[in-house]
Each structure stands twice: as C-alpha cells, then as structure tokens.
Amino acid sequence: MQLGACYYPEQWPREFWERDARMMKEANFNVVRMGEFAWAKLEPEPGLYDFAWLDEAIGCMDKEGIKVVLGTPTPTPPKWLMDRYPTIYQKDKFGRTRGFGSRRHYCVNHPDYLALTRTIVQAVAVRYGKDERVKAWQIDNEFGCQDTTYCYCEKCLAAFRDWLEDKYGTIERLNEEWGTVFWSQTYRDWSELILPAYSVCDGADPDYHGHNPSLVLDYKRFSSDAVVRYQQLQIDLIRELSDKPITHNLMGHFPEIDYYKLSEPLDFVSWDNYLDYPWDVPSYRKAAMAHDLMRGVKNQNFWVMEQQSGPCGWNVLADTPKPGQLRLWTYQAVAHGADGIVYFRFRAARYGAEQYWYGILDHDSVPRRRYREIQTTCGELARLSPVLEGARVVADIAIVKSYDHLWSHSIQGHNRNFDYTRLLQEYYDAFSAHGFNVDLVSVKGDLSPYKVVVLPAFHLSDPSIKEWITRYVAGGGTAVFTFRSGSRTWNNAMTDQTLPGDFRELCGVEVEEFDSLNYGRRVGLRVNDGAAFASVWCDVLHSIGAQTVATYSDEYYDGEAAITVNDVGQGRAYYIGCDLDEKALRELMGSVAGSAGIQASPISGSGEGIEIVRKRKDGREFFVVMNHSMHEAQISLNGLFAELLTGSSANGEFTIDGFGVAIFE
Structure with a gap:
C-alpha cells in the first residue's frame, strides 16, 4: 500500500529536506507528491529551466526509500508568462478578466496556453520520464477548483461553435433539437451562436439568465470536454517519454x-478527501459516497492524493480533528477502495493563501499528536497491506450518477428545495443504514452485477437508454425510478410523451399531474401500515399495470397512488413519485433490497455513526467496521470472526471505541 504526504521543497529551506525525509520514513511513508505548483521555480525565465533543486529533493527522498508522484506544474503559470500572454486569463460571464493572484488562472481552450503547456510538460517529462525514483505522474491539480471550469472568452466561443458543429452537423438540426423557434432565437449559421453569459433576464436567481436550457446544457458538456481534452494533451506527451x-x-x-x-484515459484515479472543512457540514456518509464514486468512475480501486491531516481553511478554520479521527478517516478511505493514502500536507505553509490549511506538522515542525496518530495508522496499514491492498468492495446495489442529469437539474431545478446530488445521497444513506454497500455507476454502464439499480430523478432519456434499463429489468434486475424521471429528451427539451416518458411502459404507470411543494408545505403518505411525508415534490400516479405500494393521505389527491411497482419479465420496476422523509425512505429501501434477494450483513451495529463495508480479496471476505461517533458502540456479530487489527477472535457482542475501527474476517 502506498502511504505518504504532499511535500513542497520549493517552499522550505534546503536544510529541512533531509530531516523531513527521515521523519516521513519514521512515519512509515513510502511515497511523496511534489512539483505540481512549481512552474516558476522550474522555469524562472522563459526557456530557462532549473531542475537542480528538484533533482536534489527527489534524491533526499530516495535516500529514505521514498518514491515520488510528480505533478505537472500547469495549474500555476508564472507571472512572466501571464504578462507575455495576457489573453490566456479566463473571462467570467460578465466579460470581466479573471486576473493573477491565485491559481488556475488560464483558459484550457487558448491556443497559446496549449502550446506553453506542451513545452513545460515535455521539458519535465524528458528530465524525469525514465527516472526510477518517480513512481507516477499527476496531471495538473484539481481541474475546475476555484470555479474555473466555465470561461466566457473569445477562444472559448470559437471552440464551442466548433464543438457544436461537430455534434449536430447542421445548423438546422441544432435549431430543431434546441427548439430555437422559441423567442425567435433561431440561428442561421454557426457564427451566430453565443455563450450563455450574462443577459437581460437575470431575475431573482443571479445564476439564472433565462437562456435556452439546451444551450446551457451543451455549454456545460463542452466545458467539461474541454478539460478532458486538455488533460489528454498532457497524457499523450508523458506517454511518449515515460x-x-x-x-x-x-x-x-x-x-x-x-x-x-x-x-x-488515466491509469488510476486519485482524489482529495477533506471531511471537515469550513465550507460544508461534515458528513461521514457524504465522504463514503464520494469514495464510492471515485471507485466507480473507473470501476477500480483508487488513491487519496490529498487526505486531510489537520484543521483546514483559507481565511477561516474548520474544527480540529479529534484524537482518533485521522486514523478513522484513513480506514474509511481504505475500506471503500483506496490503495494509496497521501496526506495533505506534510507541514503547514508559512506563506500564501493556505497558511491556515494545517498539515501533519504545524509551522514549527514539531511532531505532535497528529504526526503520532498518522505514524501509528500507517504502521498498521503497512502490516495489513497484504490483506487490504487490492481488496474490492462487495456491492449488490448501484446508484446511477449522471453528470448530464446533474447539469440539467442545476439549470432548472424543478423546485427551490430540490438538489440532485442530495437526492442521490439520501438513497445512498438509506441503503448504508442497513449495512448495504453501494456502487456509483454511469449511464449505460454494466448493470449485470447488481440486484438493485436506483436512477434518481432520471429525467433525460433517449431510445438507447430506454433499451438499456429495460433489458436489465427484464433479465431479473430491480430498477428504482423517482419523481421527474423521463420528463426530457437527451438534449434538454421537454418530452411530448405522457410522463414518465420513456419509462412509462417499464414502470407500468402514468403521471396524471404533479405538485411542487413550496414554502414549507408537506404532504402525508400511507406506506404499508405507517405514515410518511413528502416536502419537495409529488407525482400523482395512475396505474397502467403496476401495483400500488403507497398512497397520498393529504391534499386533493388523497388516496391516489404515490409509489408503485411493476413486474417486467424476470424483474421489477419501482416508481417513487415523491421525496420521502429519512425514516420512510430507509424502510422502503430495506424492503426493496430484501425483495431483490439481498442478504443482511452478518455484522450489525446500533448507533447512527456505525459504518460497515464488506470486502473481498482472493476468496477471502472481511468487514471493515467504523464508529464515526466519539462514544463507544456495540456491534453484533452473527458467527465467530477474527479481528485483524488486534489478532483476537470475537463472537456475539463486540464493543468498538469512539472513532474506533475493527476489521472482522
């Protein structure tokens, strides 16, 4: 297993480097990431390269048996470069230039920056492509952070027009797909096409400017594709030399x-995992779902390239991790598929925007509690690496996450309180509460390994998607659709079919009408013998073959179907016409899983903070059990297990400490 830290030798005196490398070795590290922000140090003047300092830093690590993940330095083009090529700066939707002073200050569609990228990446790859001290490459750093995915400059407009012409072929087809006859927005040729920037229709929502939703969705698709192309440019250069x-x-x-x-195109995925930072409410299940998404985007294990190691923030600080939490968060990453853990950062920075983003060491370099906890954790992981590294999560359930759906919902969200990502999280949490593992999969991905597949708010569709999910259900799978499914075509126009559109026959149901719930309204439901409520959306359903699972108990649609299930071939399709409160959704998903033949875990725990991940490697099956509460909790074991961290055996009741971890085989 790869264990290490992010390190920035360019930010520290030369005399620190050997001591830091020794401390890393003593912390059981075998890898370090460096170089991704060092363009000004690597090329201090145009065409003048200085690799001597990086050679020396890599050498210091090598003496302690530590390999290097080397980053390409393109996220931070130097001031001299930006002064020479000022049009490389991005423009915002108001036409303002986003200038120098932070990072990611470049447009991925600018030809000059593409040429400059080739030059610096090739220079670094020539130098280190065959260097055995380099273990892997990292392209750039955190594409899109600081809201840099969307640029509205002239180069982006030209590239967007080319992208659209390649997609649609003719301007007539684009006009038809987008429905540009509305508001006389018909385009006569590609040169008339616009970017969805600031317009006269800004309304109450500063991010909504009344543009054609098909235009905005395609712009989001184009912007994402532009980043993918920019990454590919660097990948191709490195593959030629390393x-x-x-x-x-x-x-x-x-x-x-x-x-x-x-x-x-990546060999492996890595991601940056911060569970407690100032801009979001901490949630271990949100982190768990993020891990599972990172595993799912390539359907393979991954690394955490930046794992939180201290309190963090830019201008303000989040909470300081409590004793045991750094170890717990590390094991959570490993449980969900991480084969590498790289802590950010080795030492807190004295200068710049991240002075408050603390690392393993504080500014004074004294090894304290956080260092000792990470040292112990990495020692355990090194010992258990033969069992843990390469082990796969065992999941019978998948949730389909689609970026096209996410973007479309973000343009027109149906309801002020609707959030696509939150809806996915609610279904994920409902299964997790039962101890079921969940994979995140793509549209048209392979569904054959799963007994249950959930497609939350799956409103974009086309005939191939209809065939994909129908084939899965007919073959014995259980599909779960929710409200707003099947309401749009793939290019973001409303369907003219009776809802749920492409999924009407599969679900055996029609949406008679719907009710968007605003200003705190709630609508009651009858589910089995219990009560539930919706607070965002209600589809009023009419069966065309499906059985009713739940009915509404409020409003003018009291007694009408709210949730249905339809048998198709060897499988079944649920349609959940409303959002559900946490308790009701948890109970319903438990019932859906049970009906699909998913067995309960032999390990269970009381308490909201208990997380259980089932894993398998070379025929061996084991369970990683984590307590995200600061209080001890009881675990019930159905059978005799070996606990791998302590080497003891356990049966029946087992006590797990607050922020504790146990691994049962």
Whole structure:
C-alpha cells in the first residue's frame, strides 16, 4: 500500500529536506507528491529551466526509500508568462478578466496556453520520464477548483461553435433539437451562436439568465470536454517519454466535470478527501459516497492524493480533528477502495493563501499528536497491506450518477428545495443504514452485477437508454425510478410523451399531474401500515399495470397512488413519485433490497455513526467496521470472526471505541 504526504521543497529551506525525509520514513511513508505548483521555480525565465533543486529533493527522498508522484506544474503559470500572454486569463460571464493572484488562472481552450503547456510538460517529462525514483505522474491539480471550469472568452466561443458543429452537423438540426423557434432565437449559421453569459433576464436567481436550457446544457458538456481534452494533451506527451502510471486528483462530489470521461484515459484515479472543512457540514456518509464514486468512475480501486491531516481553511478554520479521527478517516478511505493514502500536507505553509490549511506538522515542525496518530495508522496499514491492498468492495446495489442529469437539474431545478446530488445521497444513506454497500455507476454502464439499480430523478432519456434499463429489468434486475424521471429528451427539451416518458411502459404507470411543494408545505403518505411525508415534490400516479405500494393521505389527491411497482419479465420496476422523509425512505429501501434477494450483513451495529463495508480479496471476505461517533458502540456479530487489527477472535457482542475501527474476517 502506498502511504505518504504532499511535500513542497520549493517552499522550505534546503536544510529541512533531509530531516523531513527521515521523519516521513519514521512515519512509515513510502511515497511523496511534489512539483505540481512549481512552474516558476522550474522555469524562472522563459526557456530557462532549473531542475537542480528538484533533482536534489527527489534524491533526499530516495535516500529514505521514498518514491515520488510528480505533478505537472500547469495549474500555476508564472507571472512572466501571464504578462507575455495576457489573453490566456479566463473571462467570467460578465466579460470581466479573471486576473493573477491565485491559481488556475488560464483558459484550457487558448491556443497559446496549449502550446506553453506542451513545452513545460515535455521539458519535465524528458528530465524525469525514465527516472526510477518517480513512481507516477499527476496531471495538473484539481481541474475546475476555484470555479474555473466555465470561461466566457473569445477562444472559448470559437471552440464551442466548433464543438457544436461537430455534434449536430447542421445548423438546422441544432435549431430543431434546441427548439430555437422559441423567442425567435433561431440561428442561421454557426457564427451566430453565443455563450450563455450574462443577459437581460437575470431575475431573482443571479445564476439564472433565462437562456435556452439546451444551450446551457451543451455549454456545460463542452466545458467539461474541454478539460478532458486538455488533460489528454498532457497524457499523450508523458506517454511518449515515460512508462509510469498517470493520475489526476479529482474532487469527489465536484459537479462541473464529467469524472467518467476525465478518468477514462488515466491509469488510476486519485482524489482529495477533506471531511471537515469550513465550507460544508461534515458528513461521514457524504465522504463514503464520494469514495464510492471515485471507485466507480473507473470501476477500480483508487488513491487519496490529498487526505486531510489537520484543521483546514483559507481565511477561516474548520474544527480540529479529534484524537482518533485521522486514523478513522484513513480506514474509511481504505475500506471503500483506496490503495494509496497521501496526506495533505506534510507541514503547514508559512506563506500564501493556505497558511491556515494545517498539515501533519504545524509551522514549527514539531511532531505532535497528529504526526503520532498518522505514524501509528500507517504502521498498521503497512502490516495489513497484504490483506487490504487490492481488496474490492462487495456491492449488490448501484446508484446511477449522471453528470448530464446533474447539469440539467442545476439549470432548472424543478423546485427551490430540490438538489440532485442530495437526492442521490439520501438513497445512498438509506441503503448504508442497513449495512448495504453501494456502487456509483454511469449511464449505460454494466448493470449485470447488481440486484438493485436506483436512477434518481432520471429525467433525460433517449431510445438507447430506454433499451438499456429495460433489458436489465427484464433479465431479473430491480430498477428504482423517482419523481421527474423521463420528463426530457437527451438534449434538454421537454418530452411530448405522457410522463414518465420513456419509462412509462417499464414502470407500468402514468403521471396524471404533479405538485411542487413550496414554502414549507408537506404532504402525508400511507406506506404499508405507517405514515410518511413528502416536502419537495409529488407525482400523482395512475396505474397502467403496476401495483400500488403507497398512497397520498393529504391534499386533493388523497388516496391516489404515490409509489408503485411493476413486474417486467424476470424483474421489477419501482416508481417513487415523491421525496420521502429519512425514516420512510430507509424502510422502503430495506424492503426493496430484501425483495431483490439481498442478504443482511452478518455484522450489525446500533448507533447512527456505525459504518460497515464488506470486502473481498482472493476468496477471502472481511468487514471493515467504523464508529464515526466519539462514544463507544456495540456491534453484533452473527458467527465467530477474527479481528485483524488486534489478532483476537470475537463472537456475539463486540464493543468498538469512539472513532474506533475493527476489521472482522
């Protein structure tokens, strides 16, 4: 297993380097990431390269048996470069230039920046492509962070027009697909096409400018594809000069780039995992689902290239990780498929925007609690590596995550309280509460390994998608659709079919009408012998063959069907016409899983913080059990198990400490 830290030798005095390498070795590290922000140090003047300092830094690591993941330095083009080529800066939707002062200050569609990228990447790859001290390459850093996916400059407009012409072939087809007859927006030729920038219709939502939803969706698709193309440029250069594996550090639930496409040409996926930072509420299940997505985008294990190692923030700080949490978060990553853990960062930075983004060491370099906890954790992982590394998560359930659906929902969200990613998380959490593992898969992905497949708010469709999911159900699978499914064509126009559109026959149901719930309204439901409620959306359903599972108990549609199930071939399709409260959704998904033949885990735990991940390697099956609460909890074991961390055996009741971990085989 690969264990290490992110390190920035260019930011520290030369006399630190050997001592830092020794401390890393003592912490049981075998890998370090460096170089991704060092363009100004590598090329201090145009065409003048300085690799001596990096050679020396890599040498210091090599003396301690530590390999290097080397980043290409393209996320931080130097000031001299930007002064020479000022049009490389991005423009925002108001036409303003986004200038120097942070990072990612470049447009991926600018021909000059593409040429400059080739020059610096080739220079670095020539120098280190055959260097045995280099273990892998990282392309750039965190594509899209700082809201840099979307650019509205002239180069992007030209590239967007080319992208559209390649997609649609003729302007007539584009006009038809987009329905540009609305508001006299018909385009006569490609030169008339626009970017969905600031317009007269800004309304109450500053991010909504009244543009054609098909235009906006295609712009989001184009912007994602542009990043994928830019990454491919670097991959191709490195592959010519090096046989080392290539990765990029993704960002979990980040919404602006299609991670399935971005990950396809990579040798392995890595991502940056921060469970407690100032801009979001901490959630271990949100982190778990992000891990599973990162595993799912290539259907293989991954690395965490930046694992939180201290309190973090830019201008303000999040909470300090409590004793045991760094170890717990590391094991959670490994449980969900991480074969490499690289902590960010080895030492907190004294300068720049991330002075408050603390690392393993504080600014004074004194090894304290966090260092010792990581040292112990990595020692355990090194010992258990033969069991843990390469082990696969065992999942009978999949949730389809589609970036096209995410982008479309973000343009027109149906309801002020609707959020596509949150809906996916709610279904994920409902299964996780039962101890079921979940994979995240793409549209048209292989569904054959799964007994249950959930397609939340799956509103974009086309005939090939209809055939894909119908074939799965007819062959014995269980599909779960939710409200707003089948309401749009693939290019974001409303369907003229009776809802749920392409899935009407499969689900055996029609949507008579719907009700968007606003301003705190709630609608009751009867589910089995219990009660539930919806607070976002209600589809009023009419069966055309499906059986009713739940009915509404409020409003003018009291007594009408809210949830149905339809038998098709050897399988079945559920249609859940409304959102559900947490308890009701958890119970319903437990029932759906049971009906599909999914067996309960032999290990269960009481308490909201218990997480159980089932894994398999070379015929061996084991369970990683984690307690995300600070209080101890009881685990029930149905059978005799060996606990691998302690070497003891356990049966019946087992006590797991607060922020504790146990591995049962």
